[in-house]
Amino acid sequence: MKVLFTVMSASGNTRKVCDLFAARLRERGAECETVRIREDMAAPDVRSADVLVVGYPVHGFNAPQNVVDLAKDLPECENKGYYIIKTSGEPLHLNDASSRILDRILKKKGYVKKGEFHYVMPYNMIFRHSDDMAALMWQAAKNTAPSDADAIFEGKERQLKAGLFAKLTRFVVAVEHGAMPYLGRLFKVDADKCVSCGRCEKLCPMLNIEMKDGLPVFGKDCIGCTACSFNCPADAISIGVLNGWKVNGAYKFAEPREGLTKKDVCAYWRGAYVRYFREHGIELH
Ligand SMILES: Cc1cc2nc3c(=O)[nH]c(=O)nc-3n(C[C@H](O)[C@H](O)[C@H](O)COP(=O)(O)O)c2cc1C
Numbered sequence: 713m714k715v716l717f718t719v720m721s722a723s724g725n726t727r728k729v730c731d732l733f734a735a736r737l738r739e740r741g742a743e744c745e746t747v748r749i750r751e752d753m754a755a756p757d758v759r760s761a762d763v764l765v766v767g768y769p770v771h772g773f774n775a776p777q778n779v780v781d782l783a784k785d786l787p788e789c790e791n792k793g794y795y796i797i798k799t800s801g802e803p804l805h806l807n808d809a810s811s812r813i814l815d816r817i818l819k820k821k822g823y824v825k826k827g828e829f830h831y832v833m834p835y836n837m838i839f840r841h842s843d844d845m846a847a848l849m850w851q852a853a854k855n856t857a858p859s860d861a862d863a864i865f866e867g868k869e870r871q872l873k874a875g876l877f878a879k880l881t882r883f884v885v886a887v888e889h890g891a892m893p894y895l896g897r898l899f900k901v902d903a904d905k906c907v908s909c910g911r912c913e914k915l916c917p918m919l920n921i922e923m924k925d926g927l928p929v930f931g932k933d934c935i936g937c938t939a940c941s942f943n944c945p946a947d948a949i950s951i952g953v954l955n956g957w958k959v960n961g962a963y964k965f966a967e968p969r970e971g972l973t974k975k976d977v978c979a980y981w982r983g984a985y986v987r988y989f990r991e992h993g994i995e996l997h
Contacts, residue, residue, distance in 0.1 A: 713742040713864065718762035720749040720768045720779050720917060722937035724962070725799045725833035727852050730767040733797060737774050737862035747783055747830045751919045751933075757784055763793050763864060764823070767914035769836070769937070770800035770810045772888035777935045778917055780889075783817040790822035792907065795864055798828070800979055801835035803988035809874035809882040827870030829860050832988050836942045845985075846963040846978045851902070852992030894932020898952025899941070901927050905948035912949060975997055 715737055720726035727748075734744040747756045749768075758764055770781045775798070796814070800807045807830060815825055831853050834841035843848075863870050874882075908926035920933040921940060928940070928949070938959070940951040948959040973995045977985045985994055 713737075713738065713763070714758060714761045715742050715744045715763045715765060715864065715974040716758060717744060717746040717765045718756050718765060718782060719746055719747055719752045719766075720776055720782075722915075722917070722939035723836035723942045723984060725836065726767045726769050726797065728735065728850075728965075729799055729831045729833065729857060730765065730797055731855035732853060733765070733864065734859040736858040737865055738795075738863045740862070742865060747780055747920065748917075750917045751778070755785065755787075758789055758792065761792075763795065763867075764789075765795050765797060765864070766814065766931070767797045768799075769833075770798055770807045772807055772885040773878070774810050774886050774889065775814045777892070777936060778937075780813050780817065784820060786818070786823075788821045793826045793867070794818060794821045794823050795826050797831070799831045799895045799902050801831040801832070801838060801841070803832045803984045804981065805875060806878050806881050808872055809878040811872075811997075812874070812879070812882060812885075825871070826867065827945070828872040829870065830872060831857075832985070834963050835862070836938050836959050837936075837954070838959070840959045841978065842976075843964050844969060844972055845965065845978055847964045847966050847968040847971065848985075848989055848994060850965040852994055853987055855993035872992075890935055891977050892936040893932055895902070895952055896930060896936060897932060898935065899930040900950050900952070903927055904932065907946045907948070909945060911943055911945065915939040915943050968994070 717730050737744050768775050794812050826969045832938055833849050834846045836930040858923050910923050913921045913923050918933045921928045941951050951958050974986055
């Protein structure tokens with residue numbers, strides 16, 4: 713069995729979760745290939761794969777624009793099964809409808825959706841989750857990804873049903889896609905802080921950043937993924953009107969500390985996080 717992962721990941725969360733799936737699938741004897749979604753990527757060889765996996769981070773209750781664009785570029789493939797693996801910062805069912813545009817495009821091309829998996833991983837935008845939260849989320853992913861990967865290996869259906877409110881929210885917040893190229897022009901670098909490492913240029917999936925005279929220059933194709941500002945080692949990039957929501961620097965993803973309780977879970981949507989952890993094998997008292 714050959715599984716092709718096409719993965720968009722700005723801060724590495726979706727990539728890490730997809731890697732858990734790939735590791736398990738390999739254990740079961742599957743051949744896995746991972747392609748990073750980038751503007752200059754070669755067309756992925758979907759036809760030779762038995763199963764396609766699309767991995768993406770939820771952006772404004774939707775799939776990121778570059779993932780939608782990739783779906784538009786994929787070849788027609790009658791009856792090709794695909795799964796979605798998505799990550800988001802909050803465990804809300806509001807994220808359940810995020811694949812709708814993607815699904816519509818792929819269905820028209822003959823692809824058949826087999827299932828969708830939703831993992832909660834730390835925010836790379838809005839606010840920084842605590843190290844304890846990151847550790848719990850990572851443990852939750854490690855607990856569940858192997859059995860979800862087994863479902864892929866066995867061709868089982870794992871559909872995620874979205875409620876009406878999730879569908880409405882997705883529809884309304886989709887304006888973000890149209891706004892980002894404009895908001896992205898407000899991204900700036902602090903020349904005094906920048907260390908000219910070029911990491912932002914290298915990591916931008918849209919190839920929207922060009923280093924000039926040792927400093928990044930931001931173009932017109934931003935999708936707001938924050939790969940640049942999150943991964944900047946000098947925290948030198950400000951993200952315009954979204955700057956109050958900026959998160960900078962990799963999470964530790966350590967083992968959860970002994971004795972964590974519900975009080976260690978962030979107060980914002982605490983009940984939903986506690987439920988998510990329980991459903992992923994972590995009981996907090
Ligand atoms: C532009 C943008 C929009 C986001 N919108 C949502 C959202 O609607 N719901 C949510 O739960 N998380 C949202 N997030 C958080 C990410 O989905 C989350 O941190 C994800 O795990 C990042 O994955 P990555 O590292 O693979 O890019 C958003 C992040 C960004 C940058």
